[in-house]
Amino acid sequence: MRNTVAQTEDAIAFMAKVESMSQEARDHFKIVIEQLITCYLDEKSHAVVLIDHDDKDKTAMIAVNANEMEVANLLNIGALASASMVMEDMPDKGMLN
Numbered sequence: 001m002r003n004t005v006a007q008t009e010d011a012i013a014f015m016a017k018v019e020s021m022s023q024e025a026r027d028h029f030k031i032v033i034e035q036l037i038t039c040y041l042d043e044k045s046h047a048v049v050l051i052d053h054d055d056k057d058k059t060a061m062i063a064v065n066a067n068e069m070e071v072a073n074l075l076n077i078g079a080l081a082s083a084s085m086v087m088e089d090m091p092d093k094g095m096l097n
Helices: 005-019 023-041 068-088
Strands: 047-051 060-064
Touching (some): 023 047, 023 060, 047 068, 060 068
Antiparallel strands (some): 047 060
């Protein structure tokens, strides 16, 4: 398939953004992209990407190969896992009376 000039320009602009990231950020980005590609290629893999910006009032939510129920389940699993990680580092309070 032959790329159009616009597609080539988009690819160059994308690569310039990737190259502007630190090596650590690029390594992490690679992991994220590989996992997302899996969701597009494997019907049993699903993802939800949440994107928040401090200066905006909205959080973007992008579902990848997931219906509404799968999205709700993934968000619930994520909330539970996140709470578990936070609580894991909490000091023991002992008896609560």
